[in-house]
Amino acid sequence: MTEPLLQVRDLHTHFFTRAGEVKAVNGVSFSVDRGRVLGLVGESGSGKSVTGYSILGLIDPPGRIVSGSIRFEGRELVGLDPDELRALRGRRIAMVFQDATATLNPVLTVGRQMTLAIRAHERASDRAARDLALDVLKKVGIPDPASRLNTYPHELSGGMRQRVAIAVALLHRPALIVADEPTTALDVSVQAQIIFEMRDLVRSLGTAMIWITHDLATVSSLADDVLVMYAGRMVEAGPTRVTLRAPRHPYTAGLLASVPSRNPKGVDLPQIPGSTPSLLRLPPGCPFQPRCPRATPVCREDPPRVVDSGREALCHHPLPPASQAAA
């Protein structure tokens, strides 16, 4: 079996802040194969974005990858020379951010920003750069791309802006795109458009993608695999359909249960009590243990380990697997 496109092993990324050490990513492992979509879900602050940034080497001080390994196309990215890393960024791995209004530079035209991104990796004549930009803009579904090149981001609608950002990410046909909640800031209708288009794009280009979101529904319709994070740790991973149908971790199960549309109208929703812990003061054992109905004393002391290899649920007392549940 060939090596996966991206393999992350036991990643720890911490922020050394005034208040203390924030263990934003605390032992996350996963891999992404060529052409596959991994959905990274979790609540706000669970370390999804930091995981994404870690892959691209975009962690700014006071943050740092403390340990772990990130192998991409057979190369170890942790500890890689900054220049080599830069050469990979945008060319082999690209990233799209949540709020396109904030990511695009408001004082540069779309064309200029795209040209800069093109020239970051290849010597291109003005003409060639323009043609490439036009080509990609067309691909992401921007009508009349030629005239858009000279516009400024604020002259575009939110959806168009996000499409431009996606186009910038696609310029060099990367092998992997890390998409950090690219549709969260958008309207429902536009959100749907973008998800739709992204899915087609990665399929046609054969690009792998990590889709970061807190919305289980989006993941369910887009991702091949899913990884659920909680308080900086991964709690569950596996093929999307299987995992969502029969979650093994109580947290995943709780999340799924509390979705309103899956409950009879007007009745109380099943809820997870309490709130997410501060990453500064994580309990020693399982991070979910204080809120977990299945917690036992062992959960308080030992962090749980992987239970099975294909599907992972980091839990001392996982729920029964799908077959049993169905029974």
Next chain:
Amino acid sequence: MSDPHLVIDRVSKRFDPRVTLGDRIAARLGARVELRGVQAVRDVSLAIAPGETLGLVGESGCGKSTLGRMAAGIMAPTSGTVRLEGRPVMSPGGTKLTTRVQTVFQDPFASLNPRMSVGEILAEGPVAHGLTTRENARDYVAGWLDRVGLDRSYVGRFPHQFSGGQRQRIAIARALAMQPDVLVCDEPVASLDVSIQAQIINLFLKLRRELGLTYLFISHDLGVVRHISDRVAIMYLGRIVEIGTADALYADPRHPYTQALLASVPRLMTEDAVGAEFAPIAGEIPSPLAPPPGCPFHTRCPAAGPRCVAEMPDLVPTGAQRVACHLYTGGVELAA
């Protein structure tokens, strides 16, 4: 349904740009000066019965919050009135006349004054309006904290010491402490995490049961609205395009916009039922600065015809709900 309780009567709101003397002179001189205003809410009428929950859904910028503000008596409508039990909630001069409509906002981080303790936040309004005395404020506040599931010992703490869910509970307690009949909730769970969202929704449900509150519940999350609302109104570009009971509306949406909206939301799929996919609506919302003539949705509507461009449809009973669409009033072709 029983007598309407909160009545929104042909309410419109327009935001006009500021025009300076210089602009006016320039306009005289023939320069193009932006004098158009944003018509955020256009001629909306709604009635909410006591104890009823009306859900208000729509895309960003369609005027939900504006309507909510007017309903809550925070913002004066450009025209039309909002009445609670027959009495206007706001004087023509822009002063709020009642304490019986209260609000809960979306962002729990912005909706609490960071420099006031929980106790002060909760007691301020009731003391100012004589619902309790300064001496009894502590007990009064504690009672409401209990009610929203917060520990009484939190009174002395400041907002920054709480998590988002807890803050939202405080915000709800603040509204409840005014002993309102109607609660206007402007996307109260939108910025909460999934696991917390359920807690707050449950809290709303419980409060309705216990206190018989009436809600105007604004959200863009169709699932949440469906779960909590008796009736649902769909807004598009400042207008209500469809309104009806939640069950009927979700089961049988009539307006093409409602249909498209419902179809465009990704649903959580746990079965291998790949076929039931979502389909996005084409295009984007037109600028409220230059709303299209006729039916506002005609620019994106798959069923639009010439009549939709020319004529604004009225909200008329269609099936179990009321819909503003020409499809149900004689078709989209122009009458000869």
Next chain:
Amino acid sequence: QNLTIGTRAGPESIDPHFTATGTHAEALKHVFDTLVWSGDQLQIEPRLAESWRQIDPTTWEFKLRKGVKFHDGSDFTAEDVKFSIERIPTVSGPNPTTIYVRRVKDVTIVDPHIIQVKTDGPAPALPYDFIRLFIVSHKAAAGLTKETANEAFNNGKAAIGTGPYKFVSWTPKESFVVERFDGWWGEKQPWARVTRKELPNDAARVAQLRAGQVDLAVRIPAADIATLQRESSLNVVKGDTVYVFNMEFDFREKSPQVSAKDGSALPANPFREAKVREAVDLAIDRPALAEIAMEGLGRPVNQMVTSNTFGYNKSLPELKPNLQRARQLLQEAGYPNGFKVTFNFTNDRLPGDRAVGTAVAQMLARVGIEVNANGQPGAVLFPARTRGDYSLVMSGWGTITGEASYTLSSLGHTNNKELKMGAFNWRGYSNANLDKLLQDAAVEVDEAKRRKLLEDAGALFMQERISLPLVAVSSATAFRKDKVEPKLIRVDEEVLAMDVVPPKK
């Protein structure tokens, strides 16, 4: 050879008749000659007038110098003198040069080189008035009005004089440049070109001198003299001036800025009491003011005019401090605990004014008079003084005409519009004896008698302590030894290129 002088100010126009400011006259003396010249000690000397005499009490006759040429080559005649005198009232600005011709009623040309001036009464001091009567060319300046005159002069068209230097250029508040006029009637000037650079800031002037940007700088602050003298390339000369710091008492019944120490009103204005004035006098240590406050650039004085002035009284005694006596006098006058007064003085007009003012305040405090020392810009002080806002003021006064009646009658005579006397007597002082002496002196034609009258007036002034003269201001001029050598130091502080020569090798 070129000469660059660092000056404080002036001119304010090239029209010599525009303003009576001292620095204006100083600058324009290079271009225009006056009828009568005042020498370094303010003694009057012939200039364009070779001689003059009074032919009757109201008529003076001036004999004009022959062979004098204007810069444009035309001859100087009586016509120009008459024109100049008559021109003055029509072009004078806010500081009118009319003061130089205020006595003139009529001018008659007797022949091209003799002119008669009729005055509005006996005017024995008329030649003193004429030391700043600049003669302009009647041809060049003909027909100019108040509005057009300045432009015509400033662009050089009308700036035609008979002086030793020709006008070249002028930038207001920056520099004034002239070059040698070879056709001048006097002895040949050594400088081909003279530049007067305006450097009102003392430190800047000194700095530019040291940096070699100017050859000579006027009015060196006392503080810098020693340092400059230490520098081998520089030298400093000191000279006396006619300026005297004096303290003016308010004599009005009610005085605005004097009160008991607790702020309550006093029954009477203490300065009307001779003993109080004497006490103040005795409190002041004049040598200390001169030596310490002014760092040697001053001289104790015992009267309002300096020794070179016509009417200076040699017999007056030196004034010595006596604190004990001063306190005693205050007690006798009914102010055993002293009183409180605001003491106003300028802080930007004369060298040392601020230092002397504060030092005087210190001295008064020592005899129990609580002094609120209020140093302020002249722009604020002068108008307020004219309004009568003050009880105690110190300012500098220069007897620039060189004779004492100018000072004594301005300050000591009863304020009288008709007689044009007591213009600066804002404080309501009136003394019939003094008035009489001054009026007599004004019309006395006999020089010896006039001198006596003025000396008596001076003595009475001091006896009454109408104002207290404190110290005379000395002036220091520094220069680069290798470039220049001052021939003489004028008491009116004017530094003229004519008085400066290149050093003898």
Next chain:
Amino acid sequence: MLGFIIQRLLQAGLVMLVMSALVFVGVFAIGNPIDVIISPDATQDIRARAIAAYGLDRPIWEQYAGFLGRLLQGDLGRSFVFNMNVTDLIFSRLPATLELTLVAVLGATFIGVPLGIYAGYRPDSPVSKGIMAVSVLGFSVPTFWIGLLLILTFAVWLGWLPAGSRGPTVEVFGVGWSFLTPEGWKHLLLPALNLSLFKFAMMVRLSRAGTREIMLTDTVRFARAAGLSEWTILRHHVLKLISIPIVTVFGLEFGSTLAFAVVTETIFSWPGVGKLIIDSINSLDRPVMVAYLILVAALFVTINLLVDLTYALLDPRLRRKGA
């Protein structure tokens, strides 16, 4: 945009009106200018005549109305002290001030901005700390004090540069400029340095703060994610973004530098308008004061207008509004 410009011009008129009225009232309150200017030996009668000749005996509103009337005909009046047209007087000195100010502000900007960007890019490096230390000093130490030290050190002590005054000028367009001669530059250097220090500090702080904030934005993160080199990011993204506040400050500072030149000009005997205004305050030369303040106000408004227009050029977000 036109409306905006008109609005600005209306405001400008208002400032000038207010300023001139203020000066009239102010001078009236201080006293009669003639008393400051007139010789001690002038008689009452000469004084009265001079006062009458300048209309200073009339009620203040009448004097002001007269002034406004003449102003409408474009006449700002004549200086009491120089009997020159004040416009001529001021314009004869304006080049000196403009030259000084321009050199100071440009110097401050071209040196300060790069240093500030560096300090913002590497906020913790010792070099940045050094830059910031200098800028705090420049920000704090009063101009006059620095001026003195500069003269003392460079002119008197070391003797490298002249202690003040303007150097020889070369006429261009009928105006004398001193920066066209080497000697002129020598004279210009110290005063310009003195005047620029505060601006320099300002520019450093501003660009540092701007850079620091921009470096933390998603814009930069996105650019990095696209593989742009740090240099490209600084040059294309950061510089362009901070240029907006910098242009604003540049404009405003240019104006206030013009005003602050008062101090530098006094110390360095620089024959500019700043010194003129101090002198005219000292001699209550009301026409010059009024004209100067009106001029400064006009200049300020013009600069602000230019800044706003540049702003719109630099920041496309504002452009549409103005269309």
Next chain:
Amino acid sequence: MTPTDTTLTSQDPVTLPAPEAAPAPVPPPVSPLRAFWAEYRESWIAVIALAVVVLVVLAALLAPWITPQDPYDIANLSLMDARRPPGYVGAEGYTHWLGTDANGRDLLSAILYGLRISLQMGLVAGLVALSVGTTLGLVAAHSGGRIETAIMRIVDLQLSFPAILLALVLVAMLGQGKGQLIAALVAAQYAYFARTAYGAAAAERRKDYVEAAHSVPLSARRIVFRHILPNIMPPLIVVATVQIANSIALEATLSFLGLGLPVTEPSLGMLISNGFQYMMSGRYWISIYPGIALIILIVAINLVGDQIRDQLNPRLKR
């Protein structure tokens, strides 16, 4: 339906688990002030600067007790002691560690008293400007419409006019004296506060908590003063530190230009200006020491202000 583990749902959905079981609310109750100080402490420069400011303020406050001489009591000064170099032992028998000035003032005493005056001017002017400006800004932000336009236009006009010129004209107009000078300083500075207050209040006004207060409804006064005002204090404090430092410098500059305070009660600026004429003659101490004192004071205030500004900048938070 999908499997839903019922054990997940607690019995009473609204009741939270007992507090000890629940993780503590986000940070433990640390007083904001203490947190602020903890962060402040990290910059040793800022700590030193703060110490200097405190020391200077203390020294200025205690000046009458710690100085050998009352430099404002002119009866006490001896002309004989004028312009003595540092270390000179004067007539009264004590050493003038920093020398004496032209009036025989002990410079150390004069500097401490001068600091007092400079600080007083800076603080009073700063505080008056703060309250005037803040009130105007708040009124403008809250009232909106015509009043807002009028106030903000005036403020803008003033901001577009150099403070120093305004102060110059005002001092020339009002005459000299502490009151007048403060008036001039206030007039030159209030606009900065008004602008800042207005900007902050306008931003704050749109926040939900203000809207919530309106929806109660609470009185406008209460909303402005209880809700908005406390929340716009941070930027105002930053402006205030800068403006206090500016006031001090501006006062010194005005004094230098001859438009400052009475000579007998010299502020630092006045002392510098008085000593200026002695700079070139080697009697540097008369001007240099007050100058150094002034610079130390202003630099320290600015450093403290810088640190506060950085700390209050949410965008630089970490």
